[in-house]
Amino acid sequence: MNTILQAEGLTKYFGRMAAVDGVTLSVREGQLTAIIGPNGAGKTTFINLMSGFLTPDRGRIVFRDQDVTKLPPAARVHLGLTRSFQIMTLFPDLTAEENVLLPILARRGAVGRAFTPYKADREAREEAGEVLQRIGLWSYRDTPARLLSHGDQRLLELGIAVATRPVLCFLDEPTSGMNPQERRAVLDLVQELSASRTTTFVIVEHDMDVVFSLADYIYVLHRGQLLAGDTPEAIRQNPRVREVYLGEEVSG
């Protein structure tokens, strides 16, 4: 399998504290990769660096043989690298359809068009319809995002991310605050999309059940440093990982 993303010695300081400290890791195409670690391990900072939300103080990010370390988020999205957010960042006053339509229009280079109605862009709207059907929100397409239930908003969050048709998509705790039923729906969707091999997902999760049932490969961060990177089985057995983080949760 090809490496599509490579982080080399990535470091980010907040004041004098290194939130991410010399992390080198790679993501292989089609491999559902999880990043785990205790609170404050630097997981979200790491995603922020990879997606361009923050710029690293040291190190390099190579995405599909291209150095993207300094690229702004929108430019990374056009290369096929995007993310979802842990704290909801939908377009609250836009309808569910418009929420997924915007990334589609942006990808198709249509957001520069200022004189034709977007509702007349049939191809883009059909694609938006497919995304909405996939995430199960077709019947809410005309509802403003802020009026959707929490679970539906999380589904829409995922829908916006996949509507950019990313090659690589970071998901920052996609199931946080969900009930088990909603959680199942999101995870099934991630698994389904991952299986279709168009998008590689890197998922940051708190819930160990989720991680071990879903991921093909797991990286463990601890205090900003990479502790281990291995298959779920090997991570389960890794004594250092047990020591700092998993403890009884895995052995039990």
Added chain:
Amino acid sequence: MKAGPAPQAAATGAARIVYGLALVILLVLPFVSSTYTQYLVIHMMMLAIYALGFNLLFGYTGLLSFGQAAFYGIGAYVCAGILLRYPSLLAGILGGVAAAAAVALIIGLLSVRHTRIYFTMLTLAFGMLVYSVLWKWRAVTGGDDGLVGIPRAPLDFFGLAVIPVRTVTSFYFFVLAVTLVALFVLHRIVHSPFGLSLQGIRDSEVRSQFVGVHVRKHRLLAFIIAGAYAGLAGALLAPLESAVTPVISHWSHSGDAVLVTLLGGVRAFFGPAIGAVLFVVIRELVVRITEYWQLVMGIIVVVLVLGFRGGMAQAVMDGWQRWVVHGLAQRQPPVPAQVQAPAPVGQAQARVERGEEP
């Protein structure tokens, strides 16, 4: 492809009737009214262009500019300067718009990297800068005397046709035509993919970046368009009044754009146009009683903002929603006013709003 086609179609149909009626009134008005009324309506139309452009920034992109009067002033002065040397209305207007857009490009480049209060303060500062230049650069702008004796030059389509617009009535029709074109263009813009991207930026700047929208570039474009619209309104003022003075670019005139928009409604496309009509009417009525007309205007805006955050347009739409769409027969509780529905709400949606299971 709509969820609740019935109410939406009814609303669209009603809106069409209202627009059609407004157009008929505007077309017939000069034949049945005094020159002074026509003069006031010209001012309403100019104010509508000014405020609609401002609302592309404010209501659609989420940027509160407090410097729109600068572009209004530049449009007016450049148009005046052209008309004093070369008597062609078209050249004056186009020159005024182009100059305003060019200055908006420069000020925008420096301002749109900031948002919220920082953006507002920057535009206020730049606005005051332009005001000082118009005030002090006596050789070009005439200083506090301004530019006077601006001719209401004929509309000269580069020698192909020459239409005189000397009378208030003929100028009225010219401004009406310009207003209709300006509104049509802006209506197309806000409903285009570009317009949707602006609303996305308003809702979430961060998310917009991560769906691949170049936020700063789109903000700059919106700023230039708003500047051009302010410039257009100003350029129409010069031949109407035959004089321009620095006061038109004072920050308080930037505030007028904000007031007019709040008065009419931020979230409805025609909100600022409704606000422009109300603004001129209220001013004309109150000024007859007291010179402190701004006090009355202020109170009205405060009441509207506190009561209906969507301004007059929202108040009307809420009323429509309450009494016509839901219908008295259904005996349903009305959609609460604080739910700022930008579009009429469908049945399923209304249920979601009330927190019921669909």
